[in-house]
Amino acid sequence: MTRHHRRLACRRPVARPLLATLAAALSLVVALGAGRVGAASGDSVPGHPAAGHPAAGTEVVSATDGAVHIRVTASRHGFGHEGEGFRFEVRQGQEVTLTFEYGDDDLERDNPHVFLVQGYGIRTERLDRNNPEVAVTFRADRAGTFTIRCIEPCTGHSNLLAGRLEVLAAAGATPEGGSELAVGLAAAATRRQPGGLTLVAAVVDPAGNPVPGVRVAFYEQASFLDQSGWAELGTAMTDPQGLARLDVTLYRPGELTFAARVAGRGPRTEARLTASAAGPVAGYQPEPRALGVPFINVRLIWLAAAGVWATYAMAAYQVYRVYREGKAWSSGA
Amino acid sequence: MNAAYRRLEAASFRPLTEHTRGFLALVAGLFFVAGWGAYAWSLQLRHGLAVTGLNDLVPWGFYITNFVMFIGISHAGTFISAVLRLTGVGWRKPVVRMAEFMTIASLVVGAMMPLVDLGRPERILNVLRFGRLESPILWDLVSITSYLVGSLIYLYLPLIPDIARCRDALGDRVPAWRRRLYTALAAGWRNTPGQREALERGIRTMCVIIIPVMISVHTVVSWIFAMTLRTGWHSTIFGPYFVVGAIYSGIAAVITGMAIFRRAYRLQEWFTDRHFVYLGNLLLATGLFYFYFTFAEYLTIGYKLEPADKALLLELMVGRYAWVFWFWWLAGWLVPVLLLALPPTRNAWGVVTASVLINVGMWVKRYFIVVPSLALPLMPYEWALYRPTWVEFSIVIAAFAGFALLLAGLAKLFPLISLWEMEEDLAGEAPAREERPRVGRRAARKSGRVTRPAVAWGDGGEEGGAND
Numbered sequence: 001m002t003r004h005h006r007r008l009a010c011r012r013p014v015a016r017p018l019l020a021t022l023a024a025a026l027s028l029v030v031a032l033g034a035g036r037v038g039a040a041s042g043d044s045v046p047g048h049p050a051a052g053h054p055a056a057g058t059e060v061v062s063a064t065d066g067a068v069h070i071r072v073t074a075s076r077h078g079f080g081h082e083g084e085g086f087r088f089e090v091r092q093g094q095e096v097t098l099t100f101e102y103g104d105d106d107l108e109r110d111n112p113h114v115f116l117v118q119g120y121g122i123r124t125e126r127l128d129r130n131n132p133e134v135a136v137t138f139r140a141d142r143a144g145t146f147t148i149r150c151i152e153p154c155t156g157h158s159n160l161l162a163g164r165l166e167v168l169a170a171a172g173a174t175p176e177g178g179s180e181l182a183v184g185l186a187a188a189a190t191r192r193q194p195g196g197l198t199l200v201a202a203v204v205d206p207a208g209n210p211v212p213g214v215r216v217a218f219y220e221q222a223s224f225l226d227q228s229g230w231a232e233l234g235t236a237m238t239d240p241q242g243l244a245r246l247d248v249t250l251y252r253p254g255e256l257t258f259a260a261r262v263a264g265r266g267p268r269t270e271a272r273l274t275a276s277a278a279g280p281v282a283g284y285q286p287e288p289r290a291l292g293v294p295f296i297n298v299r300l301i302w303l304a305a306a307g308v309w310a311t312y313a314m315a316a317y318q319v320y321r322v323y324r325e326g327k328a329w330s331s332g333a
Numbered sequence: 334m335n336a337a338y339r340r341l342e343a344a345s346f347r348p349l350t351e352h353t354r355g356f357l358a359l360v361a362g363l364f365f366v367a368g369w370g371a372y373a374w375s376l377q378l379r380h381g382l383a384v385t386g387l388n389d390l391v392p393w394g395f396y397i398t399n400f401v402m403f404i405g406i407s408h409a410g411t412f413i414s415a416v417l418r419l420t421g422v423g424w425r426k427p428v429v430r431m432a433e434f435m436t437i438a439s440l441v442v443g444a445m446m447p448l449v450d451l452g453r454p455e456r457i458l459n460v461l462r463f464g465r466l467e468s469p470i471l472w473d474l475v476s477i478t479s480y481l482v483g484s485l486i487y488l489y490l491p492l493i494p495d496i497a498r499c500r501d502a503l504g505d506r507v508p509a510w511r512r513r514l515y516t517a518l519a520a521g522w523r524n525t526p527g528q529r530e531a532l533e534r535g536i537r538t539m540c541v542i543i544i545p546v547m548i549s550v551h552t553v554v555s556w557i558f559a560m561t562l563r564t565g566w567h568s569t570i571f572g573p574y575f576v577v578g579a580i581y582s583g584i585a586a587v588i589t590g591m592a593i594f595r596r597a598y599r600l601q602e603w604f605t606d607r608h609f610v611y612l613g614n615l616l617l618a619t620g621l622f623y624f625y626f627t628f629a630e631y632l633t634i635g636y637k638l639e640p641a642d643k644a645l646l647l648e649l650m651v652g653r654y655a656w657v658f659w660f661w662w663l664a665g666w667l668v669p670v671l672l673l674a675l676p677p678t679r680n681a682w683g684v685v686t687a688s689v690l691i692n693v694g695m696w697v698k699r700y701f702i703v704v705p706s707l708a709l710p711l712m713p714y715e716w717a718l719y720r721p722t723w724v725e726f727s728i729v730i731a732a733f734a735g736f737a738l739l740l741a742g743l744a745k746l747f748p749l750i751s752l753w754e755m756e757e758d759l760a761g762e763a764p765a766r767e768e769r770p771r772v773g774r775r776a777a778r779k780s781g782r783v784t785r786p787a788v789a790w791g792d793g794g795e796e797g798g799a800n801d
Contacts, residue, residue, distance in 0.1 A: 318535030326521020
């Protein structure tokens with residue numbers, strides 16, 4: 001499960017059983033069609049590269065029920081021509097061929113890469129100027145999210161660490177009628193993380209049956225400077241009950257709007273939820289680090305400064321003594 | 334009062350009462366340069382930092398380099414005065430006052446530089462309003478303020494007897510406002526036993542407290558760098574490294590100042606060759622310490638050679654900063670150390686030449702501590718570009734002019750040599766005759782100059798001197 005934790009606080013802690021009850025009720029509501037929202041919404045949730053919708057620099061060479069062939073450019077900027085990233089979904093059981101293309105021809109020196117599909121233990125040959133295309137083929141027999149990363153100390157190494165291959169569970173493989181899926185969203189406080197909030201999305205098929213093994217992306221409506229939009233909080237796979245959960249942390253008080261949608265092909269299915277975080281909000285605080293340790297506290301700085309200035313005062317007092325003596329001497333004279 | 338003391342008093346009072354044409358021309362020139370810098374700053378205030386070469390990636394350039402440089406110079410006065418006073422080194426007496434003047438002047442100018450770098454100087458108040466105790470910036474504000482106030486007290490206390498002499502001896506030779514100033518600052522000094530006891534106690538107290546404050550200042554300056562997770566700054570030895578560097582450049586600045594004042598004020602009898610040689614020995618010792626720290630710094634980085642460290646070291650040694658890096662090694666360290674260590678150049682000329690080279694070299698050293706670490710990309714981008722503009726050059730040069738003006742002003746207001754302390758020596762009350770270096774003595778013999786007023790000055794003197 002992929003999670004992007006965000007800081008926050010919440011109003012009331014709610015017990016886990018209550019959360020489960022809430023989620024079950026939510027499933028029911030969604031099954032009845034009340035949670036079918038989003039397609040009509042004008043405020044769209046941003047999508048992410050998926051099969052059939054690749055980012056620039058990523059190409060689906062071929063895709064059948066049994067096999068998929070994906071080609072991606074890798075350069076110091078990251079995956080894709082301009083470092084757009086690499087995130088791809090396949091279905092469990094498909095034969096996957098990943099072809100990596102060398103994208104650093106504009107560099108004077110060679111910038112070799114070797115890619116590893118973590119979890120599958122598959123690594124490519126060395127990709128470099130003399131070997132500008134390498135490919136690996138394997139069967140995606142395990143569901144989950146797998147990181148594809150470069151393991152060669154190359155230029156721009158940090159940009160080539162977060163390729164994602166998502167293998168959707170066979171049972172919940174994105175159905176042909178993806179648009180028929182419905183998703184509902186609920187939120188409840190969690191005690192697992194102080195001040196945390198758990199977003200729960202329930203996914204059901206047209207018959208009202210929970211859909212396991214599909215990936216749900218969660219979003220928060222956010223603004224930064226004069227820009228606003230949907231910021232992705234993270235994704236989670238639905239469990240056998242068709243529920244996907246994501247723990248987040250509120251970082252500001254007030255009304256917060258979340259959305260969830262099934263990641264995959266077909267029209268977006270999304271749900272909105274406005275949560276109120278009127279209680280104490282964690283906010284961003286620096287970690288205490290060493291200065292938070294008792295007796296090595298920052299107050300020592302003030303104590304030291306006070307000691308210094310007190311000593312100055314003692315020295316300045318000697319000037320007063322000089323003045324007083326001089327005055328007495330003048331009076332005596 | 335013996336003849337030597339009378340010569341000293343005359344030499345000290347002469348600059349206070351006479352203004353030569355050369356001095357007036359110098360002051361006019363310095364005012365012009367400082368004024369030009371003020372004009373450049375006004376442009377910067379009007380149009381913002383866009384008129385400088387500073388940018389979002391390199392927000393610290395010439396200004397912060399200057400800041401570190403001047404705060405470093407300020408260490409010299411305290412080190413030479415307080416440390417040598419506590420250790421009972423007698424030869425310090427003629428030079429301490431000038432070193433203390435330098436401390437004040439450099440602290441004032443140094444403290445100005447971050448204000449200039451801010452672009453919006455009034456925002457310095459935000460450090461007080463919103464400053465966090467965890468921030469080294471706030472520590473820096475506290476320590477520099479403490480050091481400035483402490484240095485003023487430490488300068489003022491030993492000045493009291495001399496100010497009283499100015500009050501009593503200068504009379505109509507100075508304007509009325511200065512007579513009033515001397516009277517006020519003399520604090521009724523009559524050289525009574527009680528006053529002497531209070532003064533000694535005050536000086537002793539300040540001697541003890543000003544040393545840790547001095548060390549704290551440059552340590553905290555270094556922590557502003559070291560507590561930032563940037564390549565080249567994130568070092569545990571930056572505190573002592575900066576302090577030693579400050580003393581190194583500070584002593585060099587004092588020696589340079591001594592050479593200028595010796596020539597301008599005709600103080601050859603008091604700023605003798607042996608003072609230069611002694612200070613040269615101190616300079617050599619701190620230079621070797623500085624090499625040790627520099628070597629340790631680069632070795633520990635270069636041994637592990639993380640990718641970012643490697644990129645920085647390559648740029649420093651063979652890349653775009655190579656010329657400043659090697660200039661410092663040659664002009665800021667190797668050549669001065671050779672001049673200070675080799676017998677043929679261990680004389681006043683050699684020491685002054687080494688000091689001038691160190692002054693320039695250490696400014697350059699501060700430059701490549703500050704700028705390359707900021708220019709180094711933390712993300713996969715090109716190295717940041719920093720090209721200082723004429724505005725920055727003007728302000729930096731004006732800062733040096735302002736420093737010289739402050740120094741000249743202080744030397745015009747107060748005696749440049751501590752008369753009452755020298756009088757004690759000349760009267761034989763405070764022996765403090767340390768062994769002299771062989772080279773200095775030999776150099777003195779060769780030049781035929783008497784390097785120590787060792788003859789018949791102990792005629793008893795006059796208790797209290799001129800003001801009695």
